[in-house]
Amino acid sequence: MKRSIGAKTILYPTPVIAVSTYDENRKANVMIVAWGGICCSEPPCIAISLRKATYTYHNLLNNKAFIANIAGEEMVDKLDYMGITSGQNVDKLERLGLTPERCHNVNAPYIKEFPLIIQCNVIRVVEIGLHTQFIGEIIDIKVEEKFLDKEGNPDITKIKPVVFDPARREYFSIGDSLGKAFSIGRKLKIGN
Amino acid sequence: MKRSIGAKTILYPTPVIAVSTYDENRKANVMIVAWGGICCSEPPCIAISLRKATYTYHNLLNNKAFIANIAGEEMVDKLDYMGITSGQNVDKLERLGLTPERCHNVNAPYIKEFPLIIQCNVIRVVEIGLHTQFIGEIIDIKVEEKFLDKEGNPDITKIKPVVFDPARREYFSIGDSLGKAFSIGRKLKIGN
Numbered sequence: 001m002k003r004s005i006g007a008k009t010i011l012y013p014t015p016v017i018a019v020s021t022y023d024e025n026r027k028a029n030v031m032i033v034a035w036g037g038i039c040c041s042e043p044p045c046i047a048i049s050l051r052k053a054t055y056t057y058h059n060l061l062n063n064k065a066f067i068a069n070i071a072g073e074e075m076v077d078k079l080d081y082m083g084i085t086s087g088q089n090v091d092k093l094e095r096l097g098l099t100p101e102r103c104h105n106v107n108a109p110y111i112k113e114f115p116l117i118i119q120c121n122v123i124r125v126v127e128i129g130l131h132t133q134f135i136g137e138i139i140d141i142k143v144e145e146k147f148l149d150k151e152g153n154p155d156i157t158k159i160k161p162v163v164f165d166p167a168r169r170e171y172f173s174i175g176d177s178l179g180k181a182f183s184i185g186r187k188l189k190i191g192n
Numbered sequence: 193m194k195r196s197i198g199a200k201t202i203l204y205p206t207p208v209i210a211v212s213t214y215d216e217n218r219k220a221n222v223m224i225v226a227w228g229g230i231c232c233s234e235p236p237c238i239a240i241s242l243r244k245a246t247y248t249y250h251n252l253l254n255n256k257a258f259i260a261n262i263a264g265e266e267m268v269d270k271l272d273y274m275g276i277t278s279g280q281n282v283d284k285l286e287r288l289g290l291t292p293e294r295c296h297n298v299n300a301p302y303i304k305e306f307p308l309i310i311q312c313n314v315i316r317v318v319e320i321g322l323h324t325q326f327i328g329e330i331i332d333i334k335v336e337e338k339f340l341d342k343e344g345n346p347d348i349t350k351i352k353p354v355v356f357d358p359a360r361r362e363y364f365s366i367g368d369s370l371g372k373a374f375s376i377g378r379k380l381k382i383g384n
Contacts, residue, residue, distance in 0.1 A: 002309070002334040003344075009236045010333055010346060011310065012262055012353035013205040013366065014229060037206060037229025038358065039241045042322035044201045047239060049231045070204055076370045080377030096380065117194070118203065126318055128327060130234035135320060141202055142194040149360075152195075154202060156357045156364070161204035163355065163366060165348045166230065168341075169374060172348070173367035174205065174355060178268045181361040185272030188288065 009035075013163040016079050016171065018069040019048055020100065021059035021108050023087070028100030028109040030069070030092055031056045032083035034164045035131060044138040046120060049131035055087040060122060060134050065106040068118040068136070072160045073173050075114075079162060080171070105139045115144045115159045201227075205355040208271050208363065210261040211240055212292065213251035213300050215279070220292030220301040222261070222284055223248045224275035226356045227323060236330040238312060241323035247279040252314060252326050257298040260310040260328070264352045265365050267306070271354060272363070297331045307336045307351045 015037065020030045035049035046068060050057045060066060071079055078096045085092055093100050093111070100109035103119055110117040120136025127133075141154075149155040156174060163172040178184075207229065212222045227241040238260060242249045252258060263271055270288045277284055285292050285303070292301035295311055302309040312328025319325075333346075341347040348366060355364040370376075 001337050003337050003340065005333050005335055005340075005344065005346070007236050007330045007332055009230050009233050009330070010308070011207060011209075011228075011230050011238055011260065012308070012348060012351065013207055013355050015203060015205055017203075035230045035232070036203075037239070038201050038203050038227045039239065039325050040227070040320040040323040041201050041243075043320075044199050045320055046203055047229070047231060047325070051233075068203065073370055077376045077380060080371070080373055080375065081380040082377070084374055084377050085381065090382070095382065116202070116204070124318065124320070126316065126327075128232040128235075128237055128316070131232040133231050133239070133327075135318075135325075138199045138201070140199055141197050143197055145193050145195050148195065148197075152197065154197070154359045156204060156360060156362075159204065162370060163205050164373065167346045168348060170348075170372050171370040171376075173370055175365035175367035178265055178354060178363040178365055179272070181272055181356065181363060182276055183272065184269045184363075185274070185276055188269060188273040189277065190282070190287065 010167045014166055016162040016164045017048060018071060018079060018082055019056055020067045020069055020111055021056050022063055023059050024062060028093055029055055029087035030082050032079055039135060045135050047133050047135050049133045051131055063107045064122040065108040066120050066136060067108045067110040068120060069111045069114040070116040070161050071114050073162050076162050076171050115147045116154055117142050202359045206358055208354040208356045209240060210263060210271060210274055211248055212259045212261055212303055213248050214255055215251050216254060220285055221247055221279035222274050224271055231327060237327050239325050239327050241325045243323055255299045256314040257300040258312050258328060259300045259302040260312060261303045261306040262308040262353050263306050265354050268354050268363050307339045308346055309334050
């Protein structure tokens with residue numbers, strides 16, 4: 001039996017994206033975005049949604065560029081700090097001992113200590129409601145070398161990204177492998 | 193040291209959303225979408241991106257409604273099957289022994305056997321490139337009662353949703369709790 005719980009922002013899983021941008025004085029800022037995801041394969045794009053009240057919103061409008069930095073689970077308290085503090089009041093990166101590095105592809109800084117960084121240029125701005133969606137075309141991805149597998153792909157089991165649960169407002173780690181995509185369902189095909 | 197791996201559709205984590213719709217004959221179809229996420233809090237919305245070549249794409253344009261069904265990890269092979277088979281060729285739900293149920297809020301069917309279903313009306317269609325993004329306003333969420341916690345919220349540790357890793361094209365389970373959001377970062381605030 002199913003019970004209605006009303007119209008709420010619940011979806012599993014959601015990411016924890018540390019979005020870094022430059023402000024008008026070219027100072028690096030970072031905030032956490034859980035409202036987002038991949039939204040196109042060609043060109044490869046990710047979408048992030050922010051409220052207009054955020055410092056990053058104005059940086060995105062000015063520079064049309066951002067980095068989506070993905071952290072490992074050992075940084076979860078730093079991620080949470082980035083989500084509960086505004087760049088209008090404090091230099092979050094400095095406070096956390098993190099290093100903004102200049103990116104040569106897009107006009108946004110990346111966080112040196114983070115294992116995977118996704119460099120994006122904003123190609124579309126979609127007004128939805130309380131949140132504005134920025135669609136970023138992925139220009140390049142950089143990965144810390146020790147987190148690459150033998151084929152040169154990022155290894156999720158080494159990076160250990162954080163999962164956000166918007167229902168319980170809680171962070172989780174990635175668990176065990178459940179199988180290969182485009183593969184484990186083949187046995188269910190008729191006459192496979 | 194970071195290495196460039198090029199412009200790829202990589203982000204962690206991504207969801208595995210079973211999107212169910214009616215076709216023009218009011219037959220239920222389902223497909224898997226990993227390109228998606230929450231995109232607005234007010235109104236509560238989720239975005240899903242699909243290629244025009246999919247059966248669901250046309251159903252979405254016709255009916256302007258869909259259900260985002262979230263499965264538990266024990267259904268991962270069924271989810272994968274939904275992703276590698278087209279509704280143009282086979283009745284996927286019938287083949288998998290799953291039951292489409294009529295939804296009274298939106299013009300789309302939900303999957304009875306899935307623990308959490310998100311009922312959406314399409315409020316915006318955004319052409320990006322290979323993928324078209326459909327923004328769905330969440331009208332209601334229904335949850336299997338045994339998967340609710342004491343406060344009446346869906347319990348991710350009971351539902352056990354699946355994580356998709358687009359880099360390795362592999363499914364993962366949800367792991368251990370890493371702490372409460374808007375809380376574990378407080379200790380890093382100055383003078384807290």
